Every structure is written in structure tokens, then in C-alpha cells.
Amino acid sequence: MKLHKNIFYSLLLICFSTSCNKQLDLPSDGRISMDQVFSDYNRTRGYLNSCYGHAPAPNIIRSSYSDEAQDADDVIDGSQYIMWYGGNITTSTFPMYSPDAGPWVGLYEGIRKCNVFLENIKTATVYVGDEEKAGWVAQAHTLRALYYLQLIKRYGSGPLFDAPLPLDHDFSQDKKSSFSEIVTLILKDCDEALKVPDTRDGFSWAIYDNQFGKMSRAIAYAIKSQAVTYAASPLWSDGTYTWEDATKITAEALAQCLANDYELFANKPEAGIAQNPYALYFITSSNDQRAVDKETIYQLGGQLQVWKNAGLPTNPGMERAGPNPTQELVDSYEMANGELPILGYADANHLQPIINPASGYDPMKPYEGRDPRFYASIYYNGADRNLAGSLIQTYVGGAEGISTTDRRYTRTGYYLRKFNNHRSGASNNSDGAVRLFRLAELYLNFAEAAYQSVGADVKVNDSNLGLSAREALNAIRKRAGMPDLKTGMTKEDFEKRYRNERRIELAFDEHRYFDVRRWKILSTTDKFVTGMRIQKNGESETFTRFKLRDRGSAADKFLLYPIDQIEVNKIFQLTGENWQNPGWLD
Incomplete structure (x- = not known):
């Protein structure tokens, strides 16, 4: 050969x-x-x-090959x-x-x-x-x-x-x-x-x-x-390899890392630098001796140029909008109270969301009161671009408005914010890098194996970890500033919350592409994606969901x-x- x-x-x-x-x-x-x-x-x-x-x-370009993003190209x-x-x-x-x-x-x-x-x-x-x-x-x-x-x-x-x-x-x-x-x-x-x-x-x-x-x-x-x-x-x-095997091995991996100075990045950013610890982590450089970043296990690849290759058209020197977050991804971010805002869709095209009445979600103010990771990961209409009052305009005709013909403008109504430092530009690239392995993934891997093998609320004592699947997710949620998941969920309900948690915590980290394949849900998740078109009339705004064309990349052959x-x-x-x-x- x-x-x-x-x-x-x-x-x-x-x-x-x-x-x-x-x-x-x-x-x-x-x-x-x-x-x-x-x-x-x-x-x-x-x-x-x-x-x-x-x-x-x-x-980050792999996100455009999943339901995380539609690429402007x-x-x-x-x-x-x-x-x-x-x-x-x-x-x-x-x-x-x-x-x-x-x-x-x-x-x-x-x-x-x-x-x-x-x-x-x-x-x-x-x-x-x-x-x-x-x-x-x-x-x-x-x-x-x-x-x-x-x-x-x-x-x-x-x-x-x-x-x-x-x-x-x-x-x-x-x-x-x-x-x-x-x-x-x-x-x-x-x-x-x-x-x-x-x-x-x-x-x-x-x-x-x-x-x-x-x-x-x-x-x-x-x-x-x-x-x-x-x-x-x-x-x-x-x-x-069973889920019991996976529980034992992932428990050991997580326990060993925790015992050897690995921890979720929780440093509070200085004013005007980043919105929260999650946002700061992805614009913080890893270093040889892990003096600041104790979450990264392995960074393979160098610094990104999000400002240039997945940026805002109002950035001087920007070339393309790159992977534009989808409405499905936006819908997956919980409300700050821990409730899912969207429970599903009443139609096959995802244009009629089923709103969770307990969430407090307002379809006329869809970006208010969301998971802090939403604000760290996505530029949306009204987002504070530089944390000093400069607001993003993705509405039709806005400075960063939606387009169907120009690769420099969003296709979905959203832009990528994760990994992007708002101070980055042609003369000062301060953007971050994608980590191949980080501690948050180990928490998630353990949670997936544990809920499958022993249930969501049973503490696993392998390697003296003493952690349940739910507690593992709560550790990640705590870093994000989100409330704990409640006890007593059915396996099916916990699986839904677990997969959603993994989706937003690891957004744009390359995991979603592989996750939907190993879970064998590619044919449903990647069949098409949607966006949000905003019309502005004076002080009022109209939000209209729209469907992009069907994708042929959801066929089974694309599993491999x-x-x-x-x-x-x-x-x-x-x-x-x-x-x-x-x-x-x-």
C-alpha cells in the first residue's frame, strides 16, 4: 500500500x-x-x-460543518x-x-x-x-x-x-x-x-x-x-467497552487531573476586558508552566484571527464573517434561571418555537436574561461590542446587518464572539485559541458515562472521585454562573440536559461535529439550520425566523x-x- x-x-x-x-x-x-x-x-x-x-x-471552521454555524462563504x-x-x-x-x-x-x-x-x-x-x-x-x-x-x-x-x-x-x-x-x-x-x-x-x-x-x-x-x-x-x-467501563476510566482521568492542580478557569476579568470568567478563558493564552490557565490540558494549534476570518464587517481589515452561529444554537442557551427557553418546535422548519412558560423568555426581547456563556460566545443584535456601550447592529440595514450575498456579513443574524478579544485588529491580534483537550471535557465525559451506567444522582467513588453525573455538570455550570440542575430527573430528561450542556459549554471547540455523529443524530441535527432576521422600525423591532436551504451533508455517509x-x-x-x-x- x-x-x-x-x-x-x-x-x-x-x-x-x-x-x-x-x-x-x-x-x-x-x-x-x-x-x-x-x-x-x-x-x-x-x-x-x-x-x-x-x-x-x-x-473554529469545523463549526460551519455542523449545526452550530452556517458559513458566510x-x-x-x-x-x-x-x-x-x-x-x-x-x-x-x-x-x-x-x-x-x-x-x-x-x-x-x-x-x-x-x-x-x-x-x-x-x-x-x-x-x-x-x-x-x-x-x-x-x-x-x-x-x-x-x-x-x-x-x-x-x-x-x-x-x-x-x-x-x-x-x-x-x-x-x-x-x-x-x-x-x-x-x-x-x-x-x-x-x-x-x-x-x-x-x-x-x-x-x-x-x-x-x-x-x-x-x-x-x-x-x-x-x-x-x-x-x-x-x-x-x-x-x-x-x-460498556458505559460501566467508561465510567471507571473517565472517573480516574478526572480525579487524577483534579488531584494534580487542574481546575476550571474561574478568574474574574478586569472591567472592559471580558464579560465573565468563561469569556476570559478563551482569550487567555496558555503558557508553559500553567501559571494562570489551569484548565487547558493540550492546546494544539496557534492563535486564531477571529477578528479577520470570522469577524465583524466594521472591523478594519476584516475579510470574512466565517462561521455564523445558528438560531438552533442560540435557542439552546438556557435562561439565567436555569430553564430552557425553547422546548422544541411546532413545525418541521423550526420557525415556530415552543416557548417554555416557566423560563421567562420573551420572543420580543429574545437575548435578555440568558446563560452568561451566550454573551461570551455570540454577537447578537444589541450586543455590547467593546463592553463600553458600542452596540452591534445585525438588523436589516444595520452596520453589521444580515446579507444573502456578501461574505463579510452574517448569514444567520449572528457572529462568533468566542475566542475574539474586542481589542483585536490588524495591528494587535489578541484573540484566543481552540484547545484540543480541557478539563471541562473530562467533567462532561464522566457525566455522560455515569448517567448511562448508574444514573444521574449516584455518586461514583471510583478513584475516590465521589461525584455524580449531575454534580459534574453542576461544577461546569457553577463556573458559568448558572444554577444547579435539580435532582430526580428521568434518564431521558437528564440526557437532554446533558447533551444541551455539552453543546453550549463546548460550542465552537470542534466537539459538536463529532458528538452528533457518535450519538447517531446527524440526520436530524444537520438537515438544515435557521437564522433570525430583524427589521427595525423606529424604536420597534420585528423578529422573524427563517430557514436556510436544506443540507445534503446530513446523509449517513457523512458519519465518517x-x-x-x-x-x-x-x-x-x-x-x-x-x-x-x-x-x-x-
């Missing part, structure tokens, strides 16, 4: 190309044996460093969003239009490098202390687990390789491993890493100077938590990425088996 051969034969060129020669002190032609690499301290560390950087970074002929929403994607064109192209080859390249490192370090003659060497091994195991997790989230399955392939490897014997089989390796890798002592040179909780992005114990626990939560979910559950067709063709030639994912047969 081209993938494996390319990775094997070009490994030295990839790792020891001209750009790496200076760092690794290699000859100009790049020829060097593995024995030579693993006999030298700097070369060995250089090879380990080359194992990093193969996972696709999270980005859907007005441009041939744009990736027009093609996606139209469902006009084939196996061959998928990399051109997907949120992160096709990371299949890149992820297997990273897996291959980790395998080579783990195999060669066993007999390496490099002069290094046992503790530091064990720390290197732990990093490689964690990286391999990370790559396999990112792979199966997208593709569902693939060949499982836990050792380097020999030159005479018989590719015709390769098999496509199941989701749960790969999760088993992921958990094993993380457990192997966690056996290494928690020391500076070993596998530490702490992040030291100039180690930003290095694998850590917290990352290993976060990978375990997410992997087992996905494995127990409807799309992937095959009986190998297609495997690169060139790889599928080669496997078919070798084995006669078609590895392509369902529905992606061009």
Missing part, C-alpha cells in the same frame, strides 16, 4: 531532510543508519521531536461550504472541501515514526539516564495514542500497526481493525506512558519552560477519557470520512477487499 511504503522508504528524508540537517548534524545527502541515530543524544531527541506534529489542529460559487451543504462531495474531492483535508496519510506517518522510535529505543546505545529515556518512551506512546484517536474519530477504523513494518512486509495480509480494537491499543499506550514516574525527566504532570505542546500525564488521561467515551457511544459500541481512494484501490488490488467507508463509493 502506498501509504506504508511511502512512510517507510522516505522516513529518513522526512525526518532528516535538509531543514533538519543542521539540528541533527547530518551529512548533506541525509544518509544515516538508525543505529547512528539512536547512538547519539541529540539525534535521538531529534527523532522523537519528529514524531510530533502529525495531528490536525482543531479550528456559502454565498461564493464553488466554495467548500456550498459543496458541503449541497452534499456534492465525492471520495476524490473530499480533501478539497473537508474541515481538515484528508489526514489519513499524515496520521499514519506519525504512527509510523512513533513505532520506529519505540522499536529502536529498546536497543539504543545512546548515553542517557534511565529516567529520561523512560520519559521519551512515554511521550512516543502518548503520541501514538493521540494519532490513533484522531484517526478513528474521523475514519472509524483502519489497519493497526504497533511496530515498524519490515521491507518485505506482505501488505496483502493487512486487516482493517475495528474501532474498539484500536481503542484497546490507545488505552494500553496511555497506561504504558503512565507507568513512567512523575518526575521532570520522566513523564510529568508539570509543564516546564519551553515545553509547550509536550506530551504529559494529563494528556494521556484525556486521551483515555475521550477514547472510551466514544467507544461506548451508539455509533461505535460493540460490547467491548472516506478513506483516501488511492489507498483503497491499492488494498483492493492486493486483497480483493474494499476498505472504503459506507456510502463513499465514487
Whole structure:
């Protein structure tokens, strides 16, 4: 298969190309044996460093591929969003239009490098202390687990390789491993890493100077938590991993992080900086030693330019409005009293909301009295743009008004605020970054597993956590300034509140795209989305919900990425088996 051969034969060129020669002190032609690499301290560390950087970074644009947002670029002929929403994607064109192209080859390249490192370090003659060497091994195991997790989230399955392939490897014997089989390796890798002592040179909780992005114990626990939560979910559950298993593993992950100085970010912002701690967190930079941000477990990818790529048209230098929050997302934010404002819709097009009379929601003042996370995440008509009285105008004809033809203006009546610092601009980008793993997700993963296995109100004492599913959600709600959920809900009612809580807490963090798939609700959530058109007449305003065109991307084939067709063709030639994912047969 081209993938494996390319990775094997070009490994030295990839790792020891001209750009790496200076760092690794290699000859100009790049020829060097593995024995030579693993006999030298700097070369060995250089090879380990080359194992990093193969996972696709999270980005806010994925929200436009879910029911969180409608992208303003859907007005441009041939744009990736027009093609996606139209469902006009084939196996061959998928990399051109997907949120992160096709990371299949890149992820297997990273897996291959980790395998080579783990195999060669066993007999390496490099002069290094046992503790530091064990720390290197732990990093490689964690990286391999990370790559396999990112792979199966997208593709569902693939060949499982836990050792380097020999030159005479018989590719015709390769098999496509199941989701749960790969999760088993992921958990094993993380457990192997966690056996290494928690020391500076070993596998530490702490992040030291100039180690930003290095694998850590917290990352290993976060990978375990997410992997087992996905494995127990409807799309992937095959009986190998139950919700009881997920409860035990997620409880340990959460308990260990809480015991080692991880906590939900709750710093109060200075006046004029951000509305609340939740808003401040997403414009606060993570740092090596976690002096301020103790919630982030792993930030993969750099600083965003929300002001430019998902901004307001009144920002000088802004280029596009990007992912515009949908009315469905806005409806999901509770009222400040903890009540859901909208209980559902009386019509198939979501134009007639069923208002919860106990909530206090006023359809003529729809943005008043909402969850504080709403104000931190979404620019709406009347939002205080700079926290100094400059109000957003999304009404028809307003400065940030709705448009059906201009990519610089909102398609839905809303703009993205999360990650955006209102002081950002062409000369001063102060926007935030998406976290791949953060502590709030571990609370949510635990809550999901616990309510499924023991109920919402039963305290789970695994790893001495002593927390119920409801209490886990309440911890997140407390940080947001929301009241506790009440006891005694049915499983069905709690599931609705849990999924809603996850939706708003993790909005625009990339999770919604994967959640609706693993829960097998894609066909209903992503069929279409709606927006809000506001007409202003003097001091009065008229609010009209409207439906955007149906999406073809809610079909079942979009539950998974297609495997690169060139790889599928080669496997078919070798084995006669078609590895392509369902529905992606061009």
C-alpha cells in the first residue's frame, strides 16, 4: 500500500531532510543508519521531536460543518461550504472541501515514526539516564495514542500497526481493525506512558519552560477519557467497552487531573476586558508552566484571527464573517434561571418555537436574561461590542446587518464572539485559541458515562472521585454562573440536559461535529439550520425566523470520512477487499 511504503522508504528524508540537517548534524545527502541515530543524544531527541506534529489542529471552521454555524462563504460559487451543504462531495474531492483535508496519510506517518522510535529505543546505545529515556518512551506512546484517536474519530477504523513494518512486509495480509480494537491499543499506550514516574525527566504532570505542546500525564488521561467515551457511544459500541467501563476510566482521568492542580478557569476579568470568567478563558493564552490557565490540558494549534476570518464587517481589515452561529444554537442557551427557553418546535422548519412558560423568555426581547456563556460566545443584535456601550447592529440595514450575498456579513443574524478579544485588529491580534483537550471535557465525559451506567444522582467513588453525573455538570455550570440542575430527573430528561450542556459549554471547540455523529443524530441535527432576521422600525423591532436551504451533508455517509481512494484501490488490488467507508463509493 502506498501509504506504508511511502512512510517507510522516505522516513529518513522526512525526518532528516535538509531543514533538519543542521539540528541533527547530518551529512548533506541525509544518509544515516538508525543505529547512528539512536547512538547519539541529540539525534535521538531529534527523532522523537519528529514524531510530533502529525495531528490536525482543531479550528473554529469545523463549526460551519455542523449545526452550530452556517458559513458566510456559502454565498461564493464553488466554495467548500456550498459543496458541503449541497452534499456534492465525492471520495476524490473530499480533501478539497473537508474541515481538515484528508489526514489519513499524515496520521499514519506519525504512527509510523512513533513505532520506529519505540522499536529502536529498546536497543539504543545512546548515553542517557534511565529516567529520561523512560520519559521519551512515554511521550512516543502518548503520541501514538493521540494519532490513533484522531484517526478513528474521523475514519472509524483502519489497519493497526504497533511496530515498524519490515521491507518485505506482505501488505496483502493487512486487516482493517475495528474501532474498539484500536481503542484497546490507545488505552494500553496511555497506561504504558503512565507507568513512567512523575518526575521532570520522566513523564510529568508539570509543564516546564519551553515545553509547550509536550506530551504529559494529563494528556494521556484525556486521551483515555475521550477514547472510551466514544467507544461506548451508539455509533461505535460493540460490547467491548460498556458505559460501566467508561465510567471507571473517565472517573480516574478526572480525579487524577483534579488531584494534580487542574481546575476550571474561574478568574474574574478586569472591567472592559471580558464579560465573565468563561469569556476570559478563551482569550487567555496558555503558557508553559500553567501559571494562570489551569484548565487547558493540550492546546494544539496557534492563535486564531477571529477578528479577520470570522469577524465583524466594521472591523478594519476584516475579510470574512466565517462561521455564523445558528438560531438552533442560540435557542439552546438556557435562561439565567436555569430553564430552557425553547422546548422544541411546532413545525418541521423550526420557525415556530415552543416557548417554555416557566423560563421567562420573551420572543420580543429574545437575548435578555440568558446563560452568561451566550454573551461570551455570540454577537447578537444589541450586543455590547467593546463592553463600553458600542452596540452591534445585525438588523436589516444595520452596520453589521444580515446579507444573502456578501461574505463579510452574517448569514444567520449572528457572529462568533468566542475566542475574539474586542481589542483585536490588524495591528494587535489578541484573540484566543481552540484547545484540543480541557478539563471541562473530562467533567462532561464522566457525566455522560455515569448517567448511562448508574444514573444521574449516584455518586461514583471510583478513584475516590465521589461525584455524580449531575454534580459534574453542576461544577461546569457553577463556573458559568448558572444554577444547579435539580435532582430526580428521568434518564431521558437528564440526557437532554446533558447533551444541551455539552453543546453550549463546548460550542465552537470542534466537539459538536463529532458528538452528533457518535450519538447517531446527524440526520436530524444537520438537515438544515435557521437564522433570525430583524427589521427595525423606529424604536420597534420585528423578529422573524427563517430557514436556510436544506443540507445534503446530513446523509449517513457523512458519519465518517472516506478513506483516501488511492489507498483503497491499492488494498483492493492486493486483497480483493474494499476498505472504503459506507456510502463513499465514487
